[in-house]
Amino acid sequence: MGIIRTDRLVFEYIRRDEEGNVEGITRAVDEVDLDVQQGEFIAILGHNGSGKSTLAKHINAILYPTEGSVWVDGMNTRDDKDLWNIRQEAGMVFQNPDNQIIGQVVEEDVGFGPENMGVPTEEIWERVEESLKAVGMYKYRKFSPNKLSGGQKQRVSIAGVIAMHPKCIILDEPTAMLDPNGRKEVVRAVRALNDVEGITVLLITHYMEEIIHADKVFVMDKGKIAMQGTPREIFSQVERLKQLRLDVPQVTLLAHELQKSGIDLPAGILTVEELSQALEHVQEYRR
Numbered sequence: 001m002g003i004i005r006t007d008r009l010v011f012e013y014i015r016r017d018e019e020g021n022v023e024g025i026t027r028a029v030d031e032v033d034l035d036v037q038q039g040e041f042i043a044i045l046g047h048n049g050s051g052k053s054t055l056a057k058h059i060n061a062i063l064y065p066t067e068g069s070v071w072v073d074g075m076n077t078r079d080d081k082d083l084w085n086i087r088q089e090a091g092m093v094f095q096n097p098d099n100q101i102i103g104q105v106v107e108e109d110v111g112f113g114p115e116n117m118g119v120p121t122e123e124i125w126e127r128v129e130e131s132l133k134a135v136g137m138y139k140y141r142k143f144s145p146n147k148l149s150g151g152q153k154q155r156v157s158i159a160g161v162i163a164m165h166p167k168c169i170i171l172d173e174p175t176a177m178l179d180p181n182g183r184k185e186v187v188r189a190v191r192a193l194n195d196v197e198g199i200t201v202l203l204i205t206h207y208m209e210e211i212i213h214a215d216k217v218f219v220m221d222k223g224k225i226a227m228q229g230t231p232r233e234i235f236s237q238v239e240r241l242k243q244l245r246l247d248v249p250q251v252t253l254l255a256h257e258l259q260k261s262g263i264d265l266p267a268g269i270l271t272v273e274e275l276s277q278a279l280e281h282v283q284e285y286r287r
Contacts (some may be wrong), residue, residue, distance in 0.1 A: 003073050003168055003200050004036040004059055004090070010067035011054055028054040030223035031068070038167065041194045041201045043211035043231075046220035047245040052204045055220070056172045059202065060092040073167060088117065091161030093171045097153035106148075106156055107132070107141040113164040124163075131159040134197065135189040151182025155189050162193065168200040169193065175207060183207065208235075208249045212270045219244060236268035251275050 011029040016022055028051045036042050046052040057063040058070045061077040073089045075082040094100060103109025107128050114124045132138040135155040145153055154174055161169055171190060175183035187210050193199045203210065211217055217234045219227035221244050227234055234241070238248050238256040248256070255269040255278070265278045 002035045002037045002040075004034060004202070005071045006032055006034045006055075006058070006068065007071075008033060008068040009055070009058060009065050009070060011058065011063060012066045028223050029058070032220075032223070032225055034218070036168075036200060036202065038200055039194075039198045040215045041191070041203070041213065043203045043205065043214035043217045044220060045206060045208070045211065045217060045234075045246060047206060050220040051223040052220045053172050054223075056092070056170050056202065056204045059168075059170050060090050061086050062092070088164055089166055090168045090170055091164055091166035093154070093157050093161055093169065093174050095173045095176045097150065097157045097177075100157045100160065101145045101153060104144060105141075106137065106143050106145060109145060109156060110141075110160045110163050113160055117164060127163040127165070128159075131162040132156075134162055134193060135159045136185075149182060150178045151185035154178065154182065154186045158186070158189060158193075162197075162199070166199070168202065170202045170204070172204045173206070174203075175205065175210065183210065206246065208247055208252075212249065219246070231270060232268035234268075235270060 009029055009032045010027065013026045013028055014022055015024045032055060044052045044055065054063065058065060058077065059072060061083055064078060070077040072086045075086050077086055101109050103112060110128045110131055111124045114127050119127065129138065132141055135158050137152065137155050137159060140148065140152065145156060148156065175186050178186065190201055190203065191213055194201045203214070205211060212231045214231055217229060217231055218225050219234065226244055227237065227240065235248060235252045238253065241248055249270065251272050252269055255265050255275050259265050263282060269275050269278060
């Protein structure tokens with residue numbers, strides 16, 4: 001069993017009127033099966049309303065399944081006695097960093113989680129230092145969070161989760177409220193955690209450029225897994241992604257249009273460098 005596994009997971013939102021009578025039921029997650037191994041970088045894509053954020057909240061036991069089950073490091077999220085352990089193992093980072101930052105000084109905020117866990121004071125400060133260094137925010141440790149940019153705040157939020165030493169981090173659209181530079185900062189920090197620290201990452205996003213380095217991608221639509229594969233396999237299916245109302249990285253779209261015009265390029269080009277090399281190869285072949 002992987003560190004995270006869902007088995008035919010179903011979650012339904014029940015709408016009620018003012019008197020408490022059921023008005024309708026919406027199935028937000030519909031029989032989803034996931035099996036995530038320790039150390040993997042998993043991306044979950046989907047347009048708004050596809051169910052990806054609802055799925056993320058199950059992994060941290062914020063929501064409980066209507067049907068099926070969710071396992072985190074061998075613990076069933078339905079088991080109340082394991083709730084605290086599950087939330088230590090699977091840390092959660094949300095869209096708006098202001099909703100997670102509570103300290104008046106950056107280092108105090110990062111130390112809040114370990115302090116609640118009963119970690120000895122000396123070890124708390126060691127964890128704060130290592131966590132802030134991991135996301136490139138150590139030099140800001142004495143700053144007020146109010147003085148930071150959106151991307152910097154989000155990196156502090158991630159440091160606060162890392163300080164609790166989770167095996168897995170779930171990031172629920174962590175760059176949705178950031179500008180392009182802020183998005184790059186956060187994604188770079190997340191990739192480093194995965195590459196260097198070996199932390200399992202589940203990145204929920206609708207920005208295609210953020211997932212080209214993932215090990216595996218799941219695309220959700222109407223609560224179901226509509227596509228899955230490596231980033232290259234997913235981006236080789238441009239027309240299918242358009243049907244699912246998802247954008248495609250500009251370089252991938254350009255390569256796709258060049259293919260349609262008759263230029264022999266490989267499918268699923270992900271970076272400008274790959275496109276440049278492919279076009280050079282085509283030119284050499286034509287000579």
